[in-house]
Amino acid sequence: MAKSALSNAFKMPTPVKITGRTSSITNSFVNGIIPAIMPGDEEIALALEVLGMDASDVRCAYCGDPATEWDHLNAIVRGKRPTGYITEIHNLVPACGKCNQSKGNKPWRNWMFGPSPLSPASRGVGDVEERAERIAEYERRFPPMQIDFESMADGGLWEAYWDAHGRLVEQMKRCEELAAAVRAEISAQVELLSDRRIDSGH
Structure with a gap:
């Protein structure tokens, strides 16, 4: 179906993903040393x-x-x-x-x-x-x-540094999974509120 002129005039902001920041984290880890x-x-x-x-x-x-x-x-x-x-x-x-x-x-x-x-x-x-x-x-x-x-750098210190980086990235992936679950619950409630607002004319 063709988009209307109003649909073409509106662009939803791109959602921010937690894992989308892993490059920034990596850059920070490199810049830090x-x-x-x-x-x-x-x-x-x-x-x-x-x-x-x-x-x-x-x-x-x-x-x-x-x-x-x-x-x-x-x-x-x-x-x-x-x-x-x-x-x-x-x-x-x-x-x-x-x-x-x-x-x-x-x-x-x-x-x-x-x-x-x-x-x-x-x-x-x-x-x-x-x-x-x-x-x-x-x-x-x-x-x-x-x-x-x-x-x-001392070998053990170097390995510990990049292991810490890896653990942080893994935690960010876990946070992304949790964020998706929380977002799904909130979105369902927001949809109900939105429906009620439309029904009440506001």
């Missing part, structure tokens, strides 16, 4: 110079819009585990919110030229080739550090 190295003024100035910018007008390295943040060029989380990259200026570039959200943990070059919504290519950024070459030169000049975190 990632070292962060604060750069000095000289490092910041040199990074901006290689990217063709200066401090008075910092732009998104990916698309050229005004920058609102610095993005991890190489993702620190992939496949629910640390990649070995850390938070340091050699693994950060200025970015706008649109590009940062769209890129996520994808490899930066594949994403820049790929079809992801809001990627530079899909938005028709005219100088994307030049921008990609600048970023590649940035990586050549300042290779980002990539380390094996597991080998640097």
Whole structure:
């Protein structure tokens, strides 16, 4: 049956699932152990110079819009585990919110030229080739550090950390099951209340 104009005008908010937050939990677990190295003024100035910018007008390295943040060029989380990259200026570039959200943990070059919504290519950024070459030169000049975190931490401590993560995710799955049962009971009562409201004309 065709939808009416009123039905097309209304969109129900997407329900939030507890298990839909497991990626955020995993990211938090990885971010919680990632070292962060604060750069000095000289490092910041040199990074901006290689990217063709200066401090008075910092732009998104990916698309050229005004920058609102610095993005991890190489993702620190992939496949629910640390990649070995850390938070340091050699693994950060200025970015706008649109590009940062769209890129996520994808490899930066594949994403820049790929079809992801809001990627530079899909938005028709005219100088994307030049921008990609600048970023590649940035990586050549300042290779980002990539380390094996597991080998640097006590084995038992590392295992305990990720076991705790696994238990938390399992608890979230159990909470999702309980939420479904509670929601079913409440929904049945709400349906009765809704029917009564309609019958009373309110």
